[in-house]
Amino acid sequence: MSAAEQTFVIVGAGLAGAKAAEALRTDGFEGRVVLLGDELDRPYDRPPLSKSYLQGTTERDKIYLHPPNWYTDHDVDLRVGTRVTALDRPAHEVRIEGGERIGYDKLLLATGSSPRRLDVPGADLDGVHYLRRVGDCESLQAAFAAGPRVVIVGAGWIGLETAAAARAAGCQVTVVGRSKLPLLSVLGAEVAAIYAALHRAHDVELRLDTGVVEILGDGRNATGVLLTDGHVLDTDVIVVGIGITPNTELAHAAGLRVEDGVVVNQYLATSDPDVFAAGDLANTFYPHLGAHLRLEHWSAALNQGPVAAANMMGKPIPYDRVPYFFSDQYDSGMEYCGYVAHGGYDCVVFRGDVTTGEFIAFWLQDQRVLAGMNVNTWGVTDAIEALVRSRRRVDPVKLADPEVLLRYLPGAAAVGAQ
Template identity: 60%
Template sequence: MATSNALVIAGAGLAGAKAAETLRAEGFDGPLVLLGDESERPYERPPLSKGYLMGTSERESVYVHPARWYEDHDVDLRLGTAVTAVDAAAHELTLADGSRQGYAKLLLATGATPRPLAVPGAELDGVLLLRQLADSDRIKEALPAAQQIVVVGGGWIGLETAAAARAAGVAVTVVETAELPLLGVLGREVAQIFADLHTDHDVTFRYGAQVAEITGTLGHADGVRLADGTQIPADAVIVGIGITPNSQLAEDAGLEVDNGVVVDAQLRSSHPDIHAAGDVANAFHPLLGRHLRVEHWANALHQPQAAAKAMLGQDVAYDRLPYFFTDQYDLGMEYTGYVEPGGYDRVVFRGDTARREFLAFWLSGGRVLAGMNVNIWDVVEPIRALVTSGATVDAERLADPGVPLTELV
């Protein structure tokens, strides 16, 4: 068993890799172990449904660090090594091969797992999820041979894969339980814009629809049957209905778990020597005054940097606003802030929504909760300042492109 003064990171995705990078950058020169259950070294996930999936970026571009980085920085990267148990009292991990690894401090960066579609036929070949690099490879292989696919779920992953399929010339039907895609995330006003974007690119939507069965021939999916009896033919079915945080290790170890590992603003769990970051962490956000589990790239990029510093005893708190982005067809978008479903009372637009060159702001009581820039760039910082200020804004001036955003704070 390794020495107990080791800092150990369970989970070798973007969050784990950035934590290791920060620990070394901040001067920690002791044993540093990075454990990952995949065979790939740490990589970023956004390209899996964007550039890499569409073939516009190379495979090497998805990795967080060059292959030699871990050796060069004396990081003990162990791939294909799953953690099966955490003994918080003994400061010890059990690994899948039965060996044990001691730690002084532990970071849980175990990420999340796609929710499977619990219907008959979900196990057929051609039913594809998207979370790992290998999943993106399978979808890349399926698209050139497909004439038509069904995407189950109208969230970010579903819409991005739909856009990639349309770029490949494949007919797409999106099956969504709600009235619009992204309805819970963006609200009706902006969700309609994304629905129209995909409709303009000949994507067919089936709203208010439930999948009853995935049909197949000779073990391969050939269509989707909806609850109303409608049959939709498909050469492949891509399922994007959300993810579940991988918090079982923490729960079994007796840590507080509620929609992920519950941590404070320093990313510290209910055990002082165990931190959590990334998709698995339900972290207290000091600016928003609530716990929040954020499933986006920027969170996995920045949050572990704060966690690593806290593991070293530094006085830090993670207070960056949630941020995410998407690229679909000719639309590029960035979103900054946080709005609970239905937690706003109006949306203010600035710019031309018909041309899809605009800003959108979600307000409650005159305060800007979040802002989105669509095909307009270099405005994230003033949007962030507007949200964090908590200032009450004049909606007419907010909508006026002639008024600089910096004058509204």
């Protein structure tokens, strides 16, 4: 069968799925491309939902990945509001709600993830919000405008970014978290303390080392949050950001290997060589780390989609990017390159002035850079990535010294960065 006679189906019309479809056409695939999404909107970028779009500084048209006519112009059969109910691997078909079956030669699963629900009494009351889709974001915008008191359950990235947006809207904000510091499991105590101070400096109350027992209400609307320490927080709006769960139902029912997501190799192929996975869903093997990781980051979806597309076309390309993510909170922007398992580092080395909010933090183990985070310090991500990838020992004193350019450190010499 020629490539022009093949059908590639992509289940999931988020960033990974849309970028895979784009790459198929850019790289010359002439067969049929079907892109199936259960949302009513065409593919859009999710980071603005907790950042600029939530704050009203980005227009809705700017969040979409392609103009409305791009899909027809590139002969991509985009079907929004379409739920795939089953994957029939022996028949090489997907089944759509309503009974239609679509055959495929290669299939990409890019079904993303869903917010983890708060499992306490009262969690289904009106006024309890989750943030994942554009409609969720717009509901929050309206809620922040109408309700001055906001409680955010969860002190991770979504919780803190949402807190910053709520403060920008003039709300009184309390963040509830189970750890002793926000982002503790991701950043460690040294850097997590910086984010705690940042939010306190913007008048956010942090109720840490506690959890939620019950959402209180008047029978319909949420009016308060009862904490494990017995304290009651009166509120108008509750935002739950306690993590996400990969949408593995299709893969699991089809008998694919599922372990904290759909397990794929460095070529993003699942246990079925005709089925691939990318984005939040994929538990991917990273050759330079020698380990599988499922990363819930924008960059993984952005970059895995095109790599999956290439491999579907029979062009073997391994996915081996250094993990990357970014966050914007108040006037603090950051980029993070690398990966550190919880507690898996010896020390943190700071370069720059933490008190002014312009610095780089490096996580080291055995004097090797595992990850680096630049805060309000730009143009250094290539050098940080090179340091991480090289796995060469670095003198911590030189690493901390702004007078020693990063490009002169072992492993970063080739990038010509600062």
